[in-house]
Amino acid sequence: MNKAILLGLIALLLGCTQQVATINSFDDCANAGYPIMESYPRQCKTPDGTNYIEDITNTQSNNTELGNATLGNATLGNATLNDTSTNYQVFIRNFQFKPDSLTIKADDTVTWINDDSINHIVASNPHPVHTDLHDFESETLRQGDNYTYTFDKIGTWGYHCHLHSTMTGTITVI
Numbered sequence: 001m002n003k004a005i006l007l008g009l010i011a012l013l014l015g016c017t018q019q020v021a022t023i024n025s026f027d028d029c030a031n032a033g034y035p036i037m038e039s040y041p042r043q044c045k046t047p048d049g050t051n052y053i054e055d056i057t058n059t060q061s062n063n064t065e066l067g068n069a070t071l072g073n074a075t076l077g078n079a080t081l082n083d084t085s086t087n088y089q090v091f092i093r094n095f096q097f098k099p100d101s102l103t104i105k106a107d108d109t110v111t112w113i114n115d116d117s118i119n120h121i122v123a124s125n126p127h128p129v130h131t132d133l134h135d136f137e138s139e140t141l142r143q144g145d146n147y148t149y150t151f152d153k154i155g156t157w158g159y160h161c162h163l164h165s166t167m168t169g170t171i172t173v174i
C-alpha cells in the first residue's frame, strides 16, 4: 500500500476516534446530529457503529410512582390518597368478630371480612331494627365478601350479626 494513503487512513481513523470519544451517551450522540431510531427507548447510532440507548430512568421512576399510587388507593378502599383517615379490618371467624371491639377516630373506616363458610350480616344495634346507625347494615356477606362502613358520628356503637344475633361487637368513635 502507498505510504501516503496509509498515513491518510491513520489520520482519518484518529480523527474518527477523537470525534466519537466525546460521545458518551444518547444525548451526546443526538446533540452531535447522528441518526436517531424512534424505538422505545430511542437509540442513536454514531458513524463507528456504536448504539447509544436513551436513558429513560426518570420516566420509569414516574411510572413506578403511578403504580404505587394506584395500589395504595386500592388498599385503602374508600379512603382517598390525601385522606388522613384510617381503615380498620374486622374478621368474622368461627361466629366471632375479631377484634370484637375497636376504638377509632371520626371518619375512619372499618371493613368486615367474612372468613366463615356461613353467611353473616353486619348491622347496627339494636336487633332487629338497627336504628342506632340506620345506614350501618351490610348485605348478606358470603365467605370472602367484605363490607366497609365510615363512622362519622362520635359515640359507642354496638353491632351484631343480624343472622346470628349473639355475635356482637363494638366500635367506639372518639
Ligand SMILES: [Cu+2]
Pocket (backbone or CB within 6 Å): 123, 126, 127, 128, 129, 130, 160, 161, 162, 163, 165
Ligand atoms: Cu339484627
